Amino acid sequence: MSHYRVEVRVKPRPGLLDPQGKAIHHSLNSLGWDGVHDVRVGKAIYLDMEAESEEAATEAAEAMCRKLLSNPVTEDYEVSSVESVASAS
């Protein structure tokens, strides 16, 4: 078993309302950043885990996304990086 640091991103689906993004968008415009046209806010989830291989870590993270980390109706997920780290054990 090796130790992996996995990064997952969960993002609101295109076209769906994102009130948090809208609020940030308005605030940025009020602060003078007029060039900002759209803001979407998702989650970045960082997992420290043991797995047999990089592929196994990716598969586990995708299963976690389907089962717990994302809402399949409103969100898309992506395993954006899997990095092996020196195991402490």
Place this chain on the structure above:
Amino acid sequence: MSHYRVEVRVKPRPGLLDPQGKAIHHSLNSLGWDGVHDVRVGKAIYLDMEAESEEAATEAAEAMCRKLLSNPVTEDYEVSSVESVASAS
């Protein structure tokens, strides 16, 4: 002016309590993913904006992080990607 898609990640600082991450960690362990040792939850923010150049877009996004998108006491931020997209105008 060109059109850029900028991605920013805001993450709780190491060592600081992250209750949302802890809740997800416990849920993952309960669902049988025993290999997960730690979970941290941050924000992934996607900005669509106009800027003179890639450097200008990055600098603007960093300024937004300092001023609005992150809490400098509890969070770290990172501009993780800046991508030029075909301008609609």
